[in-house]
Amino acid sequence: MPIPDVRKGMPPVKLSREEFERRYRDRFTDPVFDPLAQQCDAIINAAWDAYSHARKAPVTRKAGEGFADPDYEIAVDWLAARDAILQAQRVHNDSSRPPCILVINGSPRSEHSCPGEMSKSWRLFELARHVFAQMGFAVNELDLSRLTSEFGKQIHPCKSCVATAMPLCHWPCSCYPNYSLGQIDDWMNEIYPLWVAAHGIMIVTPVHWYQAPTVLKAMMDRLVCADGGNPDPSSTHGKVAAEAKALELEGWPYPRHLAGRFFSLVVHGDAVGAETLRRSLSDWLTDMSLISVGRTGEVDGYVGYMEPYATSHQGLDEDRAFQKEVENAARALGQAVKLARAGKLEEPGRGLRDPIPK
Template sequence: MSTPDVRKGMPPVRLSREEFEKRYRRRFADPVFAPLAHELDAVIAAAWDAYSHSRKAPVTRRAGEGFADPDYEIAVDWLAAREAILQAQRAHQDISRPPCILVINGSPRSEHSCPGEMSKSWRLLERAHQVFSEMGYIVNDLDLSRLTSEFGNEIHPCKSCVSTAMPLCHWPCSCYPNYALGQTDDWMNEIYRLWVAAHGIMIITPVHWYQAPTVLKAMMDRLVCADGGNPDPSSTHGKVATEAKALELEGWPYPKHLAGRYFSVAVHGDAVGAETLRRSLSDWLTDMSLISAGRMGETDGYVGYMEPYATSHQALDDDRAFQQEVENAAHALGRAVQLARAGRLEEPGRGLTDPSPK
């Protein structure tokens, strides 16, 4: 194979000073900011300086021992995220601690934003949480509806570094924060820690247009770095594509950073797509080398099938069978983690070598 080149040719995205200022000022359309015009002028000038000089990570320090290039200046934000993950991994491996379950609400719907009403996924999450608590687990709830209802909380889109070369995708993700572009307040560093600490993960979600809701899919895409990601950004000197390509072609191991954790999935809909999404989520989690809690740990169904949206919560009240299916999925996951911790449940493929690890 010939040495790969780095392909270029997309249209430029650099803004003019005038366009940059126009976009920046839109954030301050509320008349309450009018008396602060002088101060805003100064802030915008500083922001333009950061943007025009592409200061993605303005605060760095020497990487130090344990990195491929100890002298590489690495972002302190990334180092903090890495340390949180290492602490979570130590907690995960500490057999003196109770095991941990992460329960995820994949719905963007919240009574605290435009819908004005809680989500059915959150109600089902509460039932699963109770099951895990009664089984003696530490339970962490991850409510992705906070992306639509909480100020300053973002999951920025994946930039697809993987498709340039796997080592360019760092674990944890180093694409954010990007201060020059105003891409801050990214939630994923906290979410990575929750996934790493967990022994079991349960996802409860609605189906939106045959697919995962936007908030859930955003998290899924940003977890790509857990599936083969590079834990040492100094080995590619940040985002140097040529170095990443060379490193992958030398023989990249595609490390599975979340391997061995167990999962369950509960998907609900009102008309179509629930089974398809349930299978898609199961395939995704299995690809990351997580282990299914079995047939009872994966469920899908319809709440108020083809009935008015306005009565969907009443439909859930009446659908005791589906509530029981979700509780069963929680029990199955809880038991799988218990058996694994006792050494009585092992991944059948453990020890086998995957000839195509990508």
């Protein structure tokens, strides 16, 4: 089969020196920078040099043994992220350690930013975390509200490399950091190992306009590399689209890097959409070959249904039944992980080959 051509034709995005400087100077709007004008000028000149020469990954080393092209200059940032994932996998496989649960708060709401009040998701997250601690699990916490409330926390958008060819999507993602474009402080290299180390994942989230909150969706999109992603960027010499297309057409194996982990879900709303989001999240996770723990482990419901937002926390105080559902979802996940660890619970589809991957 001939290699498809690589389609081009979108408008250019390169900035002029003047426009680049205007945007960069916006970072120094605070008058506290006024006495540092000369230093700011020097920083802008250096940043322009990096941008104009497109130095995405300025610090590299040869890939070395174990890579398709040992001489390929690979970003040291990516190698560090890969090492963290490999260590997390060793932790996951170590049967002498207590099994690990990753609990995720999918709400952007925080008392430390504009809302001025904690989220109900955080309260439910805490209920679940307490259950897992009581059951003897190692618990890792991932609070996505830090994206809105903590300096230097970002999840940059997925660039959809998969749609060019699956091998162009590297595991872990190699799109970031991109120093020349100022796309830094990406949180995902810390998040990937949390998923890898986990035996069970529980997501607690509100519904926003029938959909996942922005912070949760950003993480979901960037986890695409965990489902079929290429663990060797040297095989495509970075982002060479034609090489990735050729690899995919040779027969790509679509490695499922998170397969076999169990999950539970809690989705809450105030009026509509919780059922839709719960189903979407379940479909997403099962498509990545994670395993649902069943009906008890997939909860959707409404807190303070059609009542004022101002009293929603009081509504949660009074809704003991929903709180109990959340605790049961945690217990169901914990029990599934323990049974699997004891060899008493296996995935029914284990060993079956997917005839149409992805």
